[in-house]
Amino acid sequence: MSTSVYEPVIGLETHVQLETKSKMFCACSAAYAGAEPNTHVCPVCLGMPGVLPVINRRAVEFTLLSGLALNCEVPDASKFDRKNYPYPDLLKGYQISQYDLPFTVNGWLTIDVDGGPHRVGIIRAHLEEDTAKLIHKRENGASHTLMDANRSGVPLLEIVSAPDIRSPTAARAYVQKLRLIVQTLGVSTGNMEEGALRCDVNISIRPAGSEPLGVKVEIKNLNSARSVQRALEYEIDRQTRAIEGGQQVIQETRGWDEDRGVTVSQRTKEQAHDYRYFPEPDLPPVFLSPDWIDGLRQQMAELPDARRERYQREFGLSHYDAVQLTSALGVGTFFEQAVALYARPKVTANWIQGELFRVLRERDTDIQELPLTPEHLVELLVLIDDGTISQAIAKQVFDDVATSGRSPRTIVAERGLAQISDATELERMVAEAIAANPQAAADVRAGKAPALGFLTGQVMKATRGKANPAVVNQILKRLLDTA
Amino acid sequence: MELHELTVLRALDALRSREVSSVELTEAYLRRIESLDHTLGAYLTVTAARARSDARRADELRRRGDDAPLLGVPVALKDIFCTNGIETTCGSRILKGFVPPYDATVATRLAEAGAVLLGKTNMDEFAMGSSTENSAFQSTRNPWDLARVPGGSSGGSAAAVAAGLAAASLGTDTGGSIRQPAALCGVVGFKPTYGRVSRYGMIAFASSLDQAGPFTRTVADCALVLGVIAGHDPSDSTALPDPVPDYQASADGELRGLHVGVPDEYFVAGMEPGVERAVRGALDTLTELGADVRPVSMPHTSYALAAYYLIAPAEASANLARYDGVKYGYRAPNANTTLDAYLRTRGEGFGPEVKRRIMLGTYALSSGYYDAYYVKAQKIRTLIKADFDRAFESFDVLVAPTSPTVAFPLGAKTADPLAMYLSDVCTLPVSLAGLPGLNVPCGLADEMPVGLQIIGPALGEETVLRVGAAYERASAWQPRIPEI
Ligand SMILES: [Zn+2]
Numbered sequence: 001m002s003t004s005v006y007e008p009v010i011g012l013e014t015h016v017q018l019e020t021k022s023k024m025f026c027a028c029s030a031a032y033a034g035a036e037p038n039t040h041v042c043p044v045c046l047g048m049p050g051v052l053p054v055i056n057r058r059a060v061e062f063t064l065l066s067g068l069a070l071n072c073e074v075p076d077a078s079k080f081d082r083k084n085y086p087y088p089d090l091l092k093g094y095q096i097s098q099y100d101l102p103f104t105v106n107g108w109l110t111i112d113v114d115g116g117p118h119r120v121g122i123i124r125a126h127l128e129e130d131t132a133k134l135i136h137k138r139e140n141g142a143s144h145t146l147m148d149a150n151r152s153g154v155p156l157l158e159i160v161s162a163p164d165i166r167s168p169t170a171a172r173a174y175v176q177k178l179r180l181i182v183q184t185l186g187v188s189t190g191n192m193e194e195g196a197l198r199c200d201v202n203i204s205i206r207p208a209g210s211e212p213l214g215v216k217v218e219i220k221n222l223n224s225a226r227s228v229q230r231a232l233e234y235e236i237d238r239q240t241r242a243i244e245g246g247q248q249v250i251q252e253t254r255g256w257d258e259d260r261g262v263t264v265s266q267r268t269k270e271q272a273h274d275y276r277y278f279p280e281p282d283l284p285p286v287f288l289s290p291d292w293i294d295g296l297r298q299q300m301a302e303l304p305d306a307r308r309e310r311y312q313r314e315f316g317l318s319h320y321d322a323v324q325l326t327s328a329l330g331v332g333t334f335f336e337q338a339v340a341l342y343a344r345p346k347v348t349a350n351w352i353q354g355e356l357f358r359v360l361r362e363r364d365t366d367i368q369e370l371p372l373t374p375e376h377l378v379e380l381l382v383l384i385d386d387g388t389i390s391q392a393i394a395k396q397v398f399d400d401v402a403t404s405g406r407s408p409r410t411i412v413a414e415r416g417l418a419q420i421s422d423a424t425e426l427e428r429m430v431a432e433a434i435a436a437n438p439q440a441a442a443d444v445r446a447g448k449a450p451a452l453g454f455l456t457g458q459v460m461k462a463t464r465g466k467a468n469p470a471v472v473n474q475i476l477k478r479l480l481d482t483a
Numbered sequence: 484m485e486l487h488e489l490t491v492l493r494a495l496d497a498l499r500s501r502e503v504s505s506v507e508l509t510e511a512y513l514r515r516i517e518s519l520d521h522t523l524g525a526y527l528t529v530t531a532a533r534a535r536s537d538a539r540r541a542d543e544l545r546r547r548g549d550d551a552p553l554l555g556v557p558v559a560l561k562d563i564f565c566t567n568g569i570e571t572t573c574g575s576r577i578l579k580g581f582v583p584p585y586d587a588t589v590a591t592r593l594a595e596a597g598a599v600l601l602g603k604t605n606m607d608e609f610a611m612g613s614s615t616e617n618s619a620f621q622s623t624r625n626p627w628d629l630a631r632v633p634g635g636s637s638g639g640s641a642a643a644v645a646a647g648l649a650a651a652s653l654g655t656d657t658g659g660s661i662r663q664p665a666a667l668c669g670v671v672g673f674k675p676t677y678g679r680v681s682r683y684g685m686i687a688f689a690s691s692l693d694q695a696g697p698f699t700r701t702v703a704d705c706a707l708v709l710g711v712i713a714g715h716d717p718s719d720s721t722a723l724p725d726p727v728p729d730y731q732a733s734a735d736g737e738l739r740g741l742h743v744g745v746p747d748e749y750f751v752a753g754m755e756p757g758v759e760r761a762v763r764g765a766l767d768t769l770t771e772l773g774a775d776v777r778p779v780s781m782p783h784t785s786y787a788l789a790a791y792y793l794i795a796p797a798e799a800s801a802n803l804a805r806y807d808g809v810k811y812g813y814r815a816p817n818a819n820t821t822l823d824a825y826l827r828t829r830g831e832g833f834g835p836e837v838k839r840r841i842m843l844g845t846y847a848l849s850s851g852y853y854d855a856y857y858v859k860a861q862k863i864r865t866l867i868k869a870d871f872d873r874a875f876e877s878f879d880v881l882v883a884p885t886s887p888t889v890a891f892p893l894g895a896k897t898a899d900p901l902a903m904y905l906s907d908v909c910t911l912p913v914s915l916a917g918l919p920g921l922n923v924p925c926g927l928a929d930e931m932p933v934g935l936q937i938i939g940p941a942l943g944e945e946t947v948l949r950v951g952a953a954y955e956r957a958s959a960w961q962p963r964i965p966e967i
Contacts, residue, residue: 043585047805049578050565050587050686052719082801084848086825093804147809276848278857281690281798283720 006205006243008236009213010171011163012228014178015156016188017130017196018062024129024155025053025096032150033194045153047091052282055080059155060103060286062187063127064296066157067104069181069303070122077287078103080127080280085273088145089131091152099277102126103288109181110305111173112323114166120174121162130154157187163202163213168232175199175225176327177304183329184301192224199228204249205239214239215249219263222256231256235263307332315345324353330367331356337374342381351377355395359402371405372398380408392465393417419468423475426459426467430475433458444480452476486511487647488964491556491704494650498545498555505545505555508650509538509599512557516601516648519967524623525633525643527562528570529602537599544597552711554597559649561640562603563610564590564695565684573686574606574636576619577832578812587684588719589653589695589712596711601649604639608834609803610660610688612636613906616897617836624893625668627931627965631890634664634906637698641668644698647964651699651708655685656920657692658791659885659910665698665922666885666934669965671705671951672698674910676942677917678723680709681716687802689795690721692914700962702923702951706730709944725942733945734952739773741950744878748784749909749936754887757928762884765925765935768957769882769950779878781870786863787912788904793847793860794915800844806832839900868916875940880950884909885922885934909936919944923951924960 023030026044043051064074081099107122132152136145159178165171179190179197189196199222204214219235222228239249253272254263302310304326311322311332326332331352338348356377360367380397383389389397389412400411412418420426433455434441443451452473459472486508489497497503513531520526534557541555565571565583567590572578586594594600607617615623615638623638625631626646633642637654641664644652654661656674665672673696680695687693697708710730716722745766750759770776808814808828815827833841847856874881886906896903913920918938925935935954939947 043583046810048565048583048585048811049571049573049581049805050563050583050682050684051585052683052721054718054720084801084804086804086807088807088809088821091805091810093807094801274850276800276845276850276853278797278801278848278853281721282687 005208006236006240007208008166008168008203008205008232009163010165010167010232011202012161012165012171012174013200013202014159014161014175015198015200016066016159016178016182016190018059018155018157019186019188019196020056020058020062020155022056023153024056024059024127025153028153030154032154035150037146037148037150040150041152045091046149047093047152053096053280055283055286056155059127061296062155062185063103063125063157064288064293065185065300066159066182066187067107067125068293068297068300069185070104070107070109070125070159072104072107072122072125074104074288074293075101077101077285079285080283081277082280083128084276087131088147089134089152091132091149095128095131096280096283097128097158097277098126103286109174109177111170111177113170113173118164118170120164120170123160123162125157125159128156128158130156157182168229168236171201171232172225172229175228179225180304180327180329184303186301195223198223201228201232203232203235203239205236205243215251217249217251218253219256220253220266227256227258230261231263234261238263311335315339315349317345317349321346321349321353324357325349328367334367334374338377341375342378344381347381348377351381351398355398359399370402372402376401376408383408383412387468388412388418390419390465390469393419417466420463420466423471426471427475427479429459429462429467430455430472430479433462434476434479441480444476487515489650490701490962491553491650491699491707492701494556495554499550505538505541505557505599506535508555509534509557509601512601512649519646520648522624522629522967523626523642523646523648524621525604525639525646525648526559526602527572527574527605527618527620527639530569530600531602533569534599534601537594541597541599549597551595551597552707553593555599556597556650557599557601558593559601559604559640559643559652560590560593561606561637561652561654563606563655563686564603564653565686566590566600566603569603571603571686572620573610574608574618574620575806575833575837576813577806577828579619581812583684585684588681588716590684592712592714593653598711604637604643604652606639607636607660608837609686609799610636610655610657610693611799611836611840613659613663613903614891614893614896615639615664616893617834619834622893625890625931626967627669628890629967631892631931632667634667634886634890636660636664637672638664638668640698641665641670641672644668644700645670645964646967651697651704653695653708653712654698655688655693655695656910656914657688657694657795658914659907661696661698662885662910662920662922662934662936663907666924666936667890667932669924669932669934670698670700670922670962671702671924672696672922673705673709673947674914674920675709675713675944676723676919678721679713679919679942679944681714681719681722683716683718683722687798689798690802691798692791692795692917702921702948702955703731703734705921705951706734706948709948713944723942728945730944730948734948736949736953737773738769738950738953741774741880741946742878743769743774743776743950744779744874744881745776746779746781746784746874746881746883748781749883751887751908753905754884755889755928758884758887758889758933761926761928761933762935765954765958766882768954772953772957774950776882777878779874779881781867781874781912783863783866783870784912787867787915788908790860790863790867791907791911791915792843792904793856794864796840796844797847797857797860798844800841800848803833803837803841808832836900864915867912870912871916871918871938871940879939879946880943881938882950883936883938885936886910889928889931889933913938917941919947921947921951923954924962925954925958926960
């Protein structure tokens with residue numbers, strides 16, 4: 001791959017299902033996950049004759065909240081438009097969407113990748129409705145298609161980025177950041193496996209340093225941050241090879257084949273739709289009063305970037321540590337609850353980034369799924385501080401808590417993991433170690449430092465890690481000096 | 484007087500005084516439908532069993548002291564209104580067999596007011612037409628001359644009331660589809676202000692223009708029925724929230740000092756002399772009643788037809804996209820692919836006028852043409868509204884002909900769509916401006932009824948009804964049912 005001479009220009013369109021109680025334009029429940037097909041439906045979301053849409057105010061508020069979180073501007077008024085295209089999963093034959101007057105425009109978000117915070121422009125974040133789901137089946141040699149309209153009319157937030165992204169890893173970071181923001185706001189589960197967040201990416205490549213854009217290819221329906229990165233890596237490679245092989249990249253829409261790890265052509269520009277947008281006559285314009293917007297701004301949860309800055313300011317954490325603690329939902333809250341009980345933020349942060357992140361990675365899970373509480377972590381840190389357990393033992397206890405949810409103190413007691421700090425007991429064991437290793441003892445006396453470590457190790461081994469190494473060290477030095 | 488000749492108010496008097504029961508009244512209408520409708524073709528579906536059970540229930544309620552505004556009165560609904568459990572076709576083959584699981588809001592309101600549903604009336608397919616000849620199922624004949632059309636698109640509802648096959652009916656008006664057939668059939672027909680009556684459950688043709696309204700034999704009946712169906716509906720975001728006044732009370736009152744404007748541009752070239760004579764006669768009557776009648780110019784009137792035939796088809800092209808054979812209604816057999824299924828279902832399911840308008844609307848919205856057609860038409864619409872705004876600074880109402888001609892013979896205009904479109908030239912501007920327009924019969928020309936159109940400002944229903952009622956009382960024309 002010789003991508004170094006070519007620069008990718010990447011933009012994303014992300015669809016986020018909003019977690020409102022009811023659908024976008026009817027009273028049906030939007031929480032259809034796991035429901036029997038066609039049980040969350042009514043004449044409105046089935047697109048039956050004569051029925052009319054009614055705007056879900058909460059969905060508008062979720063859109064506005066998202067736009068505000070993405071530093072967007074909110075116009076005085078907005079409206080809905082009809083986007084016309086025929087497909088069986090689109091029950092009215094048009095989608096109610098927004099065309100030239102979306103709810104929010106001209107924002108940005110920051111990603112921490114490729115050497116530091118980068119700003120990605122947000123062109124718009126608008127509101128539309130989701131489609132039904134088609135299920136293609138083949139039975140006894142005959143194929144047929146079934147339709148489930150539960151998803152039809154679920155509110156969908158579409159966020160369009162500017163073509164500001166320059167690498168597949170940055171695109172992945174963008175998706176992860178967007179996901180974190182909608183989760184933090186509580187407007188979506190952001191669950192990509194369930195289709196609550198889906199991405200289309202636009203990618204073109206151009207010789208590094210050149211101004212004009214290359215031919216744009218769209219890759220549709222990517223349903224994980226990882227697929228976004230992989231599909232882009234593949235596509236950059238494909239386009240680079242095409243150009244270097246003297247071929248032209250054609251403007252087209254491609255799909256991502258996750259199993260084969262390749263993109264596949266779906267339709268070319270000539271087959272592109274003319275959506276014939278026009279203002280939705282069934283819905284009046286929506287006026288966005290400053291009072292309404294200010295009220296929403298006030299009820300907005302603290303966003304990841306603001307939280308990161310606060311951690312640096314309030315807890316004296318480094319930029320890196322603060323980014324780590326604010327990059328997944330719930331971690332920051334866990335950290336803050338722990339710090340409220342234990343006034344050593346840096347130590348707490350280290351444990352979260354070290355042990356907690358290791359456990360989450362190993363078990364491929366989220367912090368919300370673990371039985372470990374901030375109180376558990378604090379109890380563990382206090383046990384280290386007061387010398388009850390060593391760092392090494394503490395890590396074992398941490399794993400146990402993360403599995404069992406039992407308190408660290410209980411685990412230490414039941415498993416007999418407390419350090420031996422009793423000087424008489426330890427003195428006896430140190431004496432035994434010296435007696436058993438006369439050569440090492442002689443080396444220590446001769447001033448050979450590594451031998452001291454060896455003897456300490458022998459004592460630790462004999463106590464199965466429970467001896468307080470600092471105390472052992474002291475006793476060793478004393479006994480050997482006076483021997 | 485026979486039962487079917489009673490106006491709604493007279494019928495209610497008779498029901499209240501127990502002179503007649505709703506069952507007797509309903510049976511009289513059902514008998515009349517049975518004997519005449521095979522000739523007239525006003526109904527697509529006669530809901531006799533539903534009518535009888537509605538009537539029995541109305542009589543029972545009245546015995547218990549109920550006196551809902553239309554309790555026991557037999558009415559008909561244009562087949563554009565969805566009716567729970569009753570086939571609703573919108574005059575189209577593509578909806579043949581479609582039985583909605585919900586009621587239009589107006590159907591619910593009529594039922595709650597105690598009305599008895601006689602059936603669903605014929606119409607031009609998807610309300611596209613001015614003669615009811617575009618129905619996929621049958622032609623409706625004008626009760627005044629069976630060789631002529633009843634007008635359209637609500638021709639079935641107009642003919643049913645004119646012939647005494649219903650005491651009142653509902654139609655819809657997008658560019659004149661209530662007022663023009665009311666004029667051609669010699670009955671009262673009212674298109675209220677856009678948004679005054681809920682559109683929920685009314686099958687959409689052009690959403691920014693469609694409006695439901697009543698057909699009756701008198702203005703007083705019209706006021707009563709309008710009061711029942713008007714009002715806010717949370718299911719229709721374009722329905723106006725303003726409270727509904729007492730239209731019956733407002734229909735009483737004098738015209739002394741009222742300023743009446745007569746737009747010159749509505750007396751178009753090609754207007755039949757008999758029509759103009761009858762309308763001018765009506766203007767004299769208004770003057771005699773003390774109104775100050777003066778001419779007014781509405782300079783953008785001549786652009787209304789072109790603007791309407793871009794905006795309405797554009798909206799229709801989207802509204803009719805849902806009829807694809809996948810979910811309900813007609814589905815062409817033996818299609819091989821999704822596209823093939825669409826093409827065949829829509830090719831076989833829609834009639835020529837509907838296809839013409841879908842194509843026209845699709846074209847007007849297409850990339851590269853949108854600004855030249857759709858956007859420009861909207862600008863004209865704004866100018867037409869401004870014409871009315873200016874006129875209503877000086878006048879309380881405007882009065883004009885409803886149709887430039889009396890009812891024309893069946894088949895006379897079917898081969899010439901443009902000639903058919905011109906039937907609505909006097910009603911289209913009012914629709915584009917979203918204003919209330921009332922048709923009141925104002926005499927005969929060549930033995931056929933002529934209609935007077937009374938136009939009010941937005942939410943000016945009360946004034947319009949007052950002028951209509953005053954004219955009706957003073958005019959030589961008395962409501963009557965022609966011999967069929
Ligand atoms: Zn629904």
